[in-house]
Amino acid sequence: MSMKYITPAETFKKYLPKDYVELVDYGPFGKSQEEAGPGNMGQFKELLEEHPMCSGCWMAYFIRVIFAALPNPEETVTLGTAGCGRLAISQAAVPFIYGNYGDQNAMASGLTRAFRLRFPEKHKDVITIAGDGGTMDIGFSMTMHSWIRGEKFTTIMLDNEVYGNTGGQESGMSPQGAVLKMAPEGKKFGKMPATDLAKAAGCVYIVRLSPTNIKKAAQIIRRAIFVAREVGPTFIHAYTSCNIEYSIPTEEVFKDAKEKEKGRFSFDEYMTDAAREVIERVEAEEKAARKARKEAMKAGAM
Amino acid sequence: MYYVAKVDSDKCADYKCNMCTLYCPEANTLMFDKENNTSWVDEDRCKGCALCVYVCTDLLDRSCITMEMAQAQEA
Ligand SMILES: Cc1ncc(C[n+]2csc(CCOP(=O)(O)OP(=O)(O)O)c2C)c(N)n1
Ligand code: SF4
Ligand code: SF4
Ligand code: SF4
Numbered sequence: 001m002s003m004k005y006i007t008p009a010e011t012f013k014k015y016l017p018k019d020y021v022e023l024v025d026y027g028p029f030g031k032s033q034e035e036a037g038p039g040n041m042g043q044f045k046e047l048l049e050e051h052p053m054c055s056g057c058w059m060a061y062f063i064r065v066i067f068a069a070l071p072n073p074e075e076t077v078t079l080g081t082a083g084c085g086r087l088a089i090s091q092a093a094v095p096f097i098y099g100n101y102g103d104q105n106a107m108a109s110g111l112t113r114a115f116r117l118r119f120p121e122k123h124k125d126v127i128t129i130a131g132d133g134g135t136m137d138i139g140f141s142m143t144m145h146s147w148i149r150g151e152k153f154t155t156i157m158l159d160n161e162v163y164g165n166t167g168g169q170e171s172g173m174s175p176q177g178a179v180l181k182m183a184p185e186g187k188k189f190g191k192m193p194a195t196d197l198a199k200a201a202g203c204v205y206i207v208r209l210s211p212t213n214i215k216k217a218a219q220i221i222r223r224a225i226f227v228a229r230e231v232g233p234t235f236i237h238a239y240t241s242c243n244i245e246y247s248i249p250t251e252e253v254f255k256d257a258k259e260k261e262k263g264r265f266s267f268d269e270y271m272t273d274a275a276r277e278v279i280e281r282v283e284a285e286e287k288a289a290r291k292a293r294k295e296a297m298k299a300g301a302m
Numbered sequence: 303m304y305y306v307a308k309v310d311s312d313k314c315a316d317y318k319c320n321m322c323t324l325y326c327p328e329a330n331t332l333m334f335d336k337e338n339n340t341s342w343v344d345e346d347r348c349k350g351c352a353l354c355v356y357v358c359t360d361l362l363d364r365s366c367i368t369m370e371m372a373q374a375q376e377a
Contacts (some may be wrong), residue, residue, distance in 0.1 A: 042323025042334040042341065049329055056351030060327040067329075214324050250351035254325065255360070 003030055003074050019049070023093055029074050034290065038068040038218040047073055051088035056250025058257055059158050059240035062211050063088045066129065066156065069218035070094070071225055076125040077111065079104040081139060083131035084165045084242070085158045102139025104128040105146040105155060112153045123229045126153035132173035133163045136192050140172075147201035147233045154224045154234045155203075157194065160242035168245040175264065180245060191264065194237050199270060204232040205279075206270040210239040210261035212254070220269070226282045227275045234275075239265040305369040306348040307332065307355065311340040314366040321362060322354040345372055 006029055008016055023029070026045040028036035036044040047067040053060040063085060070076050079097045080086040081104045090096045099107050108128045115124040128135075135143050135157040143155065161178065163169040168181030172192040179186045198206045205227040211217035217238075224234040239260050241248060248256050261267065271279065318339045326332040331347040332354055334340070352369055359365045 038324065040320065040334075042320060042326075042332055043336060046329040050347060051329070053327070055327075055349035056353055057327050061325065061353075064327065064329050250353065251356050253351070253353055254356050 006074055019045075023047070027093070028068070028070075032289070032293065033069075033218075033286075034293070036068075038065055038214050041068055041214075047093045048088060049091045049093070051091045053084055053088050054244055056243050056253050057084070057240075058253050059085055059160055059164075059242070060088050062158065062217070062238055062240045063092075063129070065211060065214055065217050066127075066221055067092050067094065069221040070125070071222050072123065072125060075123065076127065079108050079111070079126070079128045081130045081134040082165065083134050083158075083163075084160070085129055085131055085240075087165075089129055102130075102134050102137075103142055104130050104134065104139060105151075106142040108153045108155075109146045109149065109151040112151055116152075125225050125229070127156060127225065128153065129156045129158065131164070131171075132157055132159040132161065132194075133169075133171045136194055137172045144197070144201055147198060147203050147235070150202055150232045152228050152230075152232055154228045154236070156221075156224075156236045156238065158240040159194075159237060160240050160245070161191075162242050162245045164242040164245055195235070195268060195270070198233075198235040198237075202233065203235045204272045205234040205275040206237075206268075207235075208237040208265060208268040210257045210265040210267075212257050212261055223279050227271070227278050230278050231272070231274045304372055305350040305352075306345045306372045307343045307350070307352070307367050308370045309341050309343060310366045310368070311338065311342065313364070314340040317362075317364055317366070319362070319364070322357045322367060325357050326354055327351065341366075348372075 022045045048064050073094050077095045078089055080089050082101050105128050108126050112126045159173050161174045162180055163171055170180055170183035170187045174187045176190040177186045195206050195208045205224055207220045224236050228234045241256055243250055243253050320334045323332045323334045323341050328347055331344050333342055355367045358367045
């Protein structure tokens with residue numbers, strides 16, 4: 001998409017669905033993060049819409065953050081696969097591609113290349129968002145090959161440490177000993193070292209986090225997207241609990257995410273020198289733009 | 303019947319904080335009214351998880367949100 005496709009002709013506006021018009025008028029398209037970003041969610045129309053994920057699902061919460069953090073939603077495409085997350089991702093006002101199980105990174109490789117040929121003058125952001133089963137088990141070979149080949153897009157793994165959507169099978173990302181509905185004796189081997197694998201395969205920006213601090217989480221999502229535009233594959237490994245399969249009372253979901261942050265989801269950020277250069281440049285530009293906007297507002301108020 | 307979150311607007315307006323709205327797993331549900339400085343809940347969209355209660359009560363010690371039975375509305 002682009003801004004041109006999103007903006008309706010004035011004469012047709014009154015015939016369009018209310019949700020769509022609200023999205024164009026009060027949504028984040030074409031706006032800065034201060035106008036419509038994670039810091040003021042609840043004050044603009046979000047790209048994400050009503051979804052069927054469970055009550056209190058921390059994965060749904062993190063997906064909400066991903067969409068609010070997008071640097072350029074009108075020029076973004078997301079790809080996903082079977083699993084809980086796609087139930088919400090497919091309900092957002094950003095084109096979403098859904099293929100066969102686990103092939104999201106293979107599709108994204110082709111799409112990224114095609115975009116670069118077709119639109120050499122602009123950045124089209126490509127992001128795969130899938131569960132731990134989709135990314136590290138069934139889609140493992142395609143995830144690894146996209147990284148090894150240096151494909152320039154962002155991979156986000158929503159790690160709930162289980163196959164949530166199909167009722168509780170263990171995944172490669174479940175911790176050792178995890179007792180699940182379909183692993184009643186406890187998982188026999190350990191959690192796959194996803195971020196180490198990403199590093200060995202050549203990802204240039206890698207973060208493991210439990211998204212308890214929304215501003216930090218948003219900054220990381222943006223960094224991963226900016227670096228993928230210019231340098232190479234980027235990977236975010238986020239803890240997004242499944243309160244159903246791990247029996248976490250919904251009111252304690254946040255507390256659980258904080259506990260995990262002290263354990264196996266301790267914050268870890270890795271970047272190559274080339275990635276650091278991009279981050280420093282883009283963040284300095286953003287800071288200057290914020291300052292300019294503030295000054296313009298002050299001048300306008302006087 | 304099921305529970306939904308309710309914000310005590312008078313209490314909430316004292317804090318001008320907009321924190322709970324950042325942590326709801328539902329989109330366009332727990333909103334913030336900037337003019338009146340209060341958050342409010344679109345009851346039709348709330349799934350009753352009480353994550354917002356954790357933020358307002360346990361994290362911030364402000365206790366402005368309670369879980370209450372959803373009222374059936376006249377069509
Ligand atoms: C080829 C194929 N095999 C199996 C399935 C069934 N299936 C649907 S979702 C899923 C696993 C989901 O686990 P994960 O990727 O961890 O995501 P979650 O639901 O936990 O978010 C499976 C095995 C499928 N859709 N396609
Ligand atoms: S099954 Fe688990 S991960 Fe899936 S929507 Fe429900 S709580 Fe979220
Ligand atoms: S966290 Fe509490 S005080 Fe803050 S906006 Fe929400 S209801 Fe109001
Ligand atoms: S109870 Fe859950 S769904 Fe309802 S407003 Fe609070 S955080 Fe959102």
